[in-house]
Amino acid sequence: MPSSNALSSASQATVPSAPKSKQSNTGTSTSESYDVVVVNKLAPAGVDINYLPLFGEYLKTENQQLEDQMFISDCDKNFKNRIEASDFFAKMGWEYLAEGNKNLAIHRFNLAWLLDNENPDAFWGLGVVEYQSGSAQKAAKWMKRGIEINDQPNVSLMVDLATVYISCSVEKSSPEDLIKAYELLYKAVAIQPEYTNAYMQLTVANIVENKLDEAWENFHKGYNHAPEEVSLDILTELLSRKADPKGIFRKPE
Secondary structure (H helix, E strand, O other): OOOOOOOOOOOOOOOOOOOOOOOOOOOOOOOOOOOOOOOOOEOOOOOOHHHOHHHHHOEOOHHHHHHHHHHHHHHHHHOOOHHHHHHHHHHHHHHHHHOOOHHHHHHHHHHHHHHOOOOHHHHHHHHHHHHHOOOHHHHHHHHHHHHHOOOOOOHHHHHHHHHHHHHHHHHOOOHHHHHHHHHHHHHHHHHOOOOHHHHHHHHHHHHHOOOHHHHHHHHHHHHHHOHHHOOHHHHHHHHHHOOOOOOOOOOOO
């Protein structure tokens, strides 16, 4: 399982400058933006689909399908069930991602999906990889799928997706994406009122809209719950725009 802050600090949205249908292993297309789009063709020669999210959504050759069958058969022999096997490979994906090896992370998340196409961690992990690679819109597509197939609310995933939507809203000047971010963040704090990262991202959304009083209010809420978890980057940006109304935080001399 990922940490409560799955998006790395290097790529996590601070202040971007001026950012249900279930799927089978062959995929299904939907009409919403960010949803999975099926390619329905073989990969170009020389392309290793193992290192593309969901194998690039390409059709597989007979040899590739045979390899999949052999892999699944081996897993059936070595794990109690395919859900357990899928969780094992998703965990490996997170470990490789933490080490900075995005290709191996993608491959393990792909294998997790191959074993259980309703494993939210597979989609979440692929979304984090895309976000860390600078593809916020693709990240939103995968994380959104992870939320849709999750039986129980996952607050960390919700906040990660909100973070991505904030980036999308700035990249595309899209108020719709910012609305989606707010919806997820308000839902997250309703479920887990003491989740500091949700308040940090609410602060970012407020800054994007130049609602600085609300931004300070949300920053202080997060700080009051867990001072050690607040983002110094967000604090620095907020101080550069408006002094802390409570006088607790000040610009360095």
